[in-house]
Amino acid sequence: MxxxxxxxxxxxxxxxxxxxxxxxxxxxxxxxxxxxxxxxxxxxxxxxIAIHRTANLQNSEYAWWYADGVESWIKSILERDLDENQTDSLQDAWAMPIDYLPIDNGAIRGRVVDLQGRFNLNNLATTDAETLKNLTTIMARLMEIAGVDDPSQAQALVSAIRDWIDVDIEPTGYNGAEDSEYLSMNPPYRTANRLMSDESELLAVRGVTKDIYFKLRPFLCAVPATDVTINVNTAAPELLTALSAQQRPELAEFVSQRAEKPAESPQALFDTGVFAANDPGAKLIGVSSSYFQSQVEVSVGTGHLSLYSSYIRPSGGIPAVYGRSTDTR
CATH class of the missing domain: 1.20.5 (Single alpha-helices involved in coiled-coils or other helix-helix interfaces)
Incomplete structure (x- = not known):
């Protein structure tokens, strides 16, 4: 232009x-x-992201194999302990915690808990009236010692637990609770009608609040048997007090000295006045254990694994794992 x-x-x-x-x-x-x-x-x-994901998966895999190795190691410790000791106490090799064990690019820590140092909820499946009466008394005393607001709920709690773990659908007395009670809840569900596999199942039982559960949890277990004794060499002082009909200075003295001088037999405890034959927990007194739980935490790089393993160690047999759960992050 x-x-x-x-x-x-x-x-x-x-x-x-x-x-x-x-x-x-x-x-x-x-x-x-x-x-x-x-x-x-x-x-x-x-x-x-793919590189980090692969690294995390690899670290988690390493952590799993380390935890599996520790589980096998604990089985060998429990087996050797059975050959060396007739009793189980807090001075045994299995009772020594691992606070820090260095490994490649990480560390391991863990401990073994004596499950027979706790009150077995599955014992409440007993059909013996006298035994059930004593277990109810122990539960009431334990609730009171643990600071549960209303320990008078013990009878109702025991009845509800029995209905949860028994095989029938008939409520246990006035305080029982079977399917008809749970199906009316929101959301509805049914009773297990089998032994508890973990003490956390207690939260599903009618009448058990989080407050009751968390206050009782340190003293409870759920091992797959209904006649499990309580190892007084490893049980918490609160539980030992619940087994007794009254406070005794002999019991306090025994607790203060049991790490160095564990009880060798139940009879020795009766002879020294630590317990009496009319105590509600007299028939539960034991000095050895067959059920244990390991709690192992493994960290490898950015991977972290917690392994919880439950062991049974039969008398004269080889320890075996009967339950396992993991937490990975």
Whole structure:
């Protein structure tokens, strides 16, 4: 396009269409570069996430095999302890916790708990009236010692637990609770009608609040048997007090000295006045254990694994794992 600005000068101007095309081309180029940058960033981010995911999976796998090795190690310790000792106490090798054991790119810590140092909820499945009466008394005393607001609920709690673990669908007395009670709840569910596999099942039993459960949990277990004794060499002082009909200075003295001088037999405890034959827990007194639980935590790099293993160690037999749960993060 030609435009005459003066008689002696001619000015040439580019067409406006060409200017627009150049602007569009520039914007397009910028957009392409931006999209390429976004795509490159996404690819790098995805690759970085994949690398970290692979590393986490690898570390978790390493942690699992370390935990599995510790589980086997504990079985050998329990087997050797059975050959060396007729009783079980807090001075045995299995009772020594591991606070820090270094491994490649991580560490292990853990401990073994004597489950027979606790009150077995499955004992409440007994059909013997006298035994059930004594167990109810122990439960009431334990609830009172643990600080449960209303220990008078013990009878109702015992009845509800019995109905949860027995095989029939008939409520145990006035305080019992079978399917008809639980099906009216929101959400509805049924009773297990089998022995508890873990003490946490207590939360599903009618009348058990979180307050009751968390106050009683340190003193409870759920091993797969109904006539399990309580090892007085490892039980908490609160539980030992619940087994007795009254406070005795001999019991306090025994607790203070049992780490160095564990009881060798139940009869020795009766002879020294620690317990009496008319105590509600007299028939539960024991000095050895067959049920244990290990709590192992393994950290490898960014991987972390907690393994909880339950062991049974039969008399004269080889320890075996009968229950296991994990927590991975």
């Amino acid at each position: 030609i435009r005459r600005s003066t008689p002696n000068r001619i000015v040439l101007r580019k067409p406006r269409t060409s200017q627009r095309q150049q602007g569009i081309a520039l914007v397009t180029a910028i957009l392409v570069v931006a999209l390429a940058a976004i795509a490159a960033t996404a690819i790098l981010s995805s690759a970085n």
